[in-house]
Amino acid sequence: MTETAVHVRGLSKRYGGTPVVDGLDLDIAHGEVFALLGPNGAGKTTTVEILEGYRDRDAGTVAVLGEDPGKAGRDWRSRIGIVSQTATDASELTVREVVTHFAANYPRHRDPETVIEQVGLGEHAKKRVGRLSGGQRRRVDVALGIIGDPELLFLDEPTTGFDPEARVKFWQLIRQLSAEGTTILLTTHYLDEVEALANRVAVIARGRLKTIGEPETLGGRATAGAVVSWREDGRLMERETTNPDQFVAELVGKSGGHVPGLSVQRPSLEDVYLQLIGTSEDLDTTPELRKETA
Amino acid sequence: MTTQTTPSVRQARPQPPNVIRVGLSRGALELRQFFRERDAVVFTFSLPVVMLVLLAGIFNDTIPDTGVKASQVFAASMIAAGIMSTTFVSLGTGIAQDREDGTLKRLRGTPTPMTSYFIGKVLMVLVVSFAEVIVLLALGKVMFDLQMPSDAGKWLTFGWVFLLGVIGCALLGIAISSVPRSAKSASAVIMLPFIGLQFVSGVLFNPIKELPSPMVEIGSFFPLKWMAQGFRSVFLPDSMTFQEVAGSWEPGRTALVLVAWCVGGLVLCLLTFRWKNSRQG
Numbered sequence: 001m002t003e004t005a006v007h008v009r010g011l012s013k014r015y016g017g018t019p020v021v022d023g024l025d026l027d028i029a030h031g032e033v034f035a036l037l038g039p040n041g042a043g044k045t046t047t048v049e050i051l052e053g054y055r056d057r058d059a060g061t062v063a064v065l066g067e068d069p070g071k072a073g074r075d076w077r078s079r080i081g082i083v084s085q086t087a088t089d090a091s092e093l094t095v096r097e098v099v100t101h102f103a104a105n106y107p108r109h110r111d112p113e114t115v116i117e118q119v120g121l122g123e124h125a126k127k128r129v130g131r132l133s134g135g136q137r138r139r140v141d142v143a144l145g146i147i148g149d150p151e152l153l154f155l156d157e158p159t160t161g162f163d164p165e166a167r168v169k170f171w172q173l174i175r176q177l178s179a180e181g182t183t184i185l186l187t188t189h190y191l192d193e194v195e196a197l198a199n200r201v202a203v204i205a206r207g208r209l210k211t212i213g214e215p216e217t218l219g220g221r222a223t224a225g226a227v228v229s230w231r232e233d234g235r236l237m238e239r240e241t242t243n244p245d246q247f248v249a250e251l252v253g254k255s256g257g258h259v260p261g262l263s264v265q266r267p268s269l270e271d272v273y274l275q276l277i278g279t280s281e282d283l284d285t286t287p288e289l290r291k292e293t294a
Numbered sequence: 295m296t297t298q299t300t301p302s303v304r305q306a307r308p309q310p311p312n313v314i315r316v317g318l319s320r321g322a323l324e325l326r327q328f329f330r331e332r333d334a335v336v337f338t339f340s341l342p343v344v345m346l347v348l349l350a351g352i353f354n355d356t357i358p359d360t361g362v363k364a365s366q367v368f369a370a371s372m373i374a375a376g377i378m379s380t381t382f383v384s385l386g387t388g389i390a391q392d393r394e395d396g397t398l399k400r401l402r403g404t405p406t407p408m409t410s411y412f413i414g415k416v417l418m419v420l421v422v423s424f425a426e427v428i429v430l431l432a433l434g435k436v437m438f439d440l441q442m443p444s445d446a447g448k449w450l451t452f453g454w455v456f457l458l459g460v461i462g463c464a465l466l467g468i469a470i471s472s473v474p475r476s477a478k479s480a481s482a483v484i485m486l487p488f489i490g491l492q493f494v495s496g497v498l499f500n501p502i503k504e505l506p507s508p509m510v511e512i513g514s515f516f517p518l519k520w521m522a523q524g525f526r527s528v529f530l531p532d533s534m535t536f537q538e539v540a541g542s543w544e545p546g547r548t549a550l551v552l553v554a555w556c557v558g559g560l561v562l563c564l565l566t567f568r569w570k571n572s573r574q575g
């Protein structure tokens with residue numbers, strides 16, 4: 001087994017002269033759930049599709065499960081699972097037909113009926129894929145992504161269109177796959193999804209890596225200043241501090257045990273994220289706008 | 295959500311399934327999809343049937359000194375157009391569609407061999423073409439006095455013209471599927487040569503020898519003319535050869551041209567096949 005499931009150095013891709021992926025470095029360990037985060041057009045799908053072997057790259061080295069995806073063959077493809085951002089195929093087939101069919105294409109596969117249940121399509125197994133709702137159709141893609149019992153699973157915005165319950169169920173499924181040792185590369189726009197699932201997250205904007213780390217500590221989140229707020233004499237009090245533990249202890253001591261309306265807030269992942277992509281991108285994308293407002 | 299425990303230590307994967315077996319299961323899937331997709335059935339399966347009913351219904355006078363009716367000539371020739379429809383048109387539009395809706399992309403992301411995809415398509419096309427021919431033959435016999443030959447040799451001719459025609463036109467269909475830029479434009483791009491060839495190949499206009507010779511030359515380059523001629527040789531009496539360009543059925547030349555198209559079509563496919571649209575990166 002190679003050291004990392006995904007190894008990327010200096011990955012670049014241009015369309016019509018414009019760099020879309022620009023010198024990206026990534027390492028994803030075996031068994032890791034890795035999230036790729038970034039605004040629309042950041043280059044997430046392009047990156048993922050290069051790793052899946054769908055697109056050529058202009059520069060850089062890429063090893064996915066130890067092989068170059070651009071040259072890898074059938075054996076390699078039986079070890080990966082893909083859920084693409086958009087798919088509208090197989091609309092005339094039923095859920096069961098399409099899942100069963102693809103199962104038989106893999107050297108080793110999960111049980112189709114179990115997988116259909118796992119993605120929550122049990123009662124729709126006999127329906128044609130083209131007649132499913134948007135979120136149900138997406139679940140077929142997830143089923144087809146995991147049917148071959150992949151070692152590495154690519155998920156490009158897998159939960160787009162999922163209702164809240166389906167999303168929570170999907171998260172459970174991902175955790176279970178991860179517990180079974182599956183490596184997962186996930187792109188998403190949902191920050192709660194990143195917090196719920198990812199061991200590590202990379203933020204990219206305009207094809208460049210902005211930051212990479214654990215969701216809990218991203219952008220210095222864990223050590224950034226916290227805002228402590230509480231009520232005193234009917235007024236809302238706020239204090240920014242780098243040491244909230246000590247401050248709260250003092251508050252509790254002063255008030256003799258009960259502090260009304262006490263809360264401690266650290267920057268949310270969303271705060272950090274918006275700050276990261278805000279400073280990176282808009283400085284040079286909207287100069288006209290800036291002039292006008294200035 | 296069910297909990298399922300798979301050992302986290304992954305054992306070595308067994309060999310991937312056999313290419314032919316995957317191809318067979320794709321063939322079954324393709325057939326199911328074809329007959330469920332009403333547009334495809336109407337477009338490629340019913341069109342030749344409707345054309346036969348209309349044309350043979352309009353032109354049913356007897357050709358002087360032969361005892362053969364014009365409708366019989368149409369019925370025999372239309373079998374060739376029927377095959378071209380269920381192979382060339384069906385694959386040309388169908389593969390353009392597969393390219394657009396992500397079918398081909400999905401296949402490339404799974405261990406499905408591309409050979410199996412083509413085996414599936416060819417099987418689908420063979421079955422659908424066979425069904426098409428049965429329908430056209432039945433209609434020809436019941437409505438337009440098409441004579442079923444009693445001679446085994448003629449049925450043998452029928453067999454090889456059918457098989458070579460299906461393969462040649464199917465390969466041409468796979469090749470032309472790369473020409474349209476999107477699935478939307480595919481049917482227009484593919485109908486153009488289909489309709490055009492029917493005029494210059496002795497399907498919509500007979501006798502073919504009365505066509506201007508540049509048209510005959512264009513028609514003679516493609517398989518449809520030879521298939522139509524081959525089917526006429528099966529279902530019409532030899533007295534009808536006077537309407538052919540060469541004044542005979544030319545079985546040898548027919549076989550040669552069709553085999554050449556099978557080989558040339560394969561080369562063309564291998565050289566031109568695209569897995570994705572230009573927009574798909």
Ligand SMILES: Nc1ncnc2c1ncn2[C@@H]1O[C@H](COP(=O)(O)OP(=O)(O)OP(=O)(O)O)[C@@H](O)[C@H]1O
Nearest residue numbers: 015020039040041042043044045046047573574575
């Ligand atoms: N085939 C293509 N031809 C030209 N430009 C392309 C092509 N594919 C992607 N691009 C461009 O590359 C950029 C990155 O696209 P990509 O699909 O990778 O973004 P993304 O991060 O996945 O966005 P989203 O969150 O909207 O899915 C976009 O500006 C897009 O217009």
Ligand SMILES: [Mg+2]
Nearest residue numbers: 044045046085
């Ligand atoms: Mg995307």
